[in-house]
Amino acid sequence: MELVHTLPFRSGVFNSLKSFMFHPLLSKLTCCVFFLLPGLFYGLVMSRLPAVKAAAELSDSLIGLCLFCMGSFGLIGLAGSPALIRKVGSRIVLCLTAVVAAAGLCFIGFSSSVIAVLIGFAAMGIGISMLDVAMNTQGVLYEFHSRSQSMNLFHAFYSLGAVLASLIGSVCATARLTAGLNFVIASAPFLLLSLALNRYLLPERRTEAEEKTSKVCHRIPLFILVCAVMALLAYAAEGSVGEWGALYLTTVKEASVGIGALVYGIFSCVTFAARLVGDPLRKEFGEIPVIIFGSVISFVGMVGVLSFSSVWLVLISYAIMGLGLAPVVPTLFSMAGKNGKIPAAAATSTVAFMAYGGLLIVPPSIGWLAQHTNLHEALFIVLGLIALMFSLALLLRKLNK
Incomplete structure (x- = not known):
């Protein structure tokens, strides 16, 4: 039987929490699935990098450029995440960036030109980095609402995603499947599952101190x-x-x-x-x-x-x-x-x-x-x-x- 309870709303302390139903088990499962995604996406592209290199005829220096492109756009995504989450909420950001990262992954897998591969790595970089911030924000929200400590469990699923990617990549490489088909087979089910569970993600909360800080400036403590x-x-x-x-x-x-x-x-x-x-x-x-x-x-x-x-x-x-x-x-x-x-x-x-x-x-x-x-x-x-x-x-x- 699904465990459900309603959290009380305290005026001036919590933002946009006037009425919502908190599902401890389903919200935890949703966080676990979203935490698995970036580990899976990154692990997949790393495990099939030789196949990507061969398909697009990339040199070692161009592979280095692709990885640098992913890292650079990742930093851009990290820098822009707080403002976007503040504007639309981590729930929407999670869903959008999961799709962007998955699209970038598949773009890399099916591309045969340098430019297309670079675009895919850029999309993956910005998608995974913003996904990272949003999922950790959701992890913090879950710990608050459940009054439990769950962040290590969530990050365990990130590690699990990397392990699954390595295993699936190895099997698909042995079966001589193309990188693009490998990426679709491995990522699509988890992406669809995460989007189906997005209704159990949690709304933002802010304390009075956070509200005052956000109106002035973000001086990092x-x-x-x-x-x-x-x-x-x-x-x-x-x-x-x-x-x-x-x-x-x-x-x-x-x-x-x-x-x-x-x-x-x-x-x-x-x-x-x-x-x-x-x-x-x-x-x-x-x-x-x-x-x-x-x-x-x-x-x-x-x-x-x-x-x-x-x-x-x-x-x-x-x-x-x-x-x-x-x-x-x-x-x-x-x-x-x-x-x-x-x-x-x-x-x-x-x-x-x-x-x-x-x-x-x-x-x-x-x-x-x-x-x-x-x-x-x-x-x-x-x-x-x-x-x-x-x-x-x-x-x-x-x-x-």
């Missing part, structure tokens, strides 16, 4: 900035696994190509599993302790990656690193979104903007340093990032009091 920088560090550490993990195993640890390909899959699976228990841990021990403890675990994992010569011990160390990093970003989004001083969309977009910026800057910087030294020494950057994240977590504990 120090607390939000610290959350954003920590998300940058966590995303960059995760990005180092996806960008350099396989290469590190095959070139430095002398693993086979097949073993090297397991790195990101194992990391993502552990991240998914850890996020399923992240919210109960937040409830039991508190948000800051979970971040601090996660930073310590991820640091230990990265030390193992750099120290062990055994390929299997390195894989286990990457898994430990994923275990520690898993609850950090979802918890930061949750804490930032419910700050009460600026709207949730402005807070989550600030965190997302910094996090995506980290992905654009840090992994390439590791490559630059590796070019001038070696990849093993370059990955010590990741240790520094995690150590800084731990230090900022201690600062965040003081700011949160």
Whole structure:
């Protein structure tokens, strides 16, 4: 039987909530599906990038240009998200950007020219980035209305989307299906399901402090900035696994190509599993302790990656690193979104903007340093990032009091 209850409206505190029905189970399911979409879309295009490259006859430099185009338009989307959400609401933004991202994905898959592929990557970049902000805003709204902690669960579905994309992409590539057909088969059912469930997305809310801030200016509180920088560090550490993990195993640890390909899959699976228990841990021990403890675990994992010569011990160390990093970003989004001083969309977009910026800057910087030294020494950057994240977590504990 569907669980339904009505939330009371308090004049001057909540905006546009005079009467709506909150469906705890269906709203949670809807958030889970929307969180799955960007992980699925991104994972699909990355898993079939060789097929896209062959179909459009792209060089390595043009592939780099496509990825840069997606990242650049992603930053534009992140910058414009708060204003658009403030104007039409995160519910509408979620539905529109899900369609835009899916259209961009399919455009990439069926294109045979450089210009068309670039347009597809641009659409994916702006669609996924705005989808990211809107879905995290909805996650914050769900936590408020349900009076529960669910952000780690939602981000687990993002990881699940990446895992599903990898598996589906592998099967379709083995079956020699074109990238375009692969993208339609994998994305259409989830896109249609998310649009069918959109009625269970939640309306915006604003506190009195948020209303006053929105009428004056959006001065980002120090607390939000610290959350954003920590998300940058966590995303960059995760990005180092996806960008350099396989290469590190095959070139430095002398693993086979097949073993090297397991790195990101194992990391993502552990991240998914850890996020399923992240919210109960937040409830039991508190948000800051979970971040601090996660930073310590991820640091230990990265030390193992750099120290062990055994390929299997390195894989286990990457898994430990994923275990520690898993609850950090979802918890930061949750804490930032419910700050009460600026709207949730402005807070989550600030965190997302910094996090995506980290992905654009840090992994390439590791490559630059590796070019001038070696990849093993370059990955010590990741240790520094995690150590800084731990230090900022201690600062965040003081700011949160």
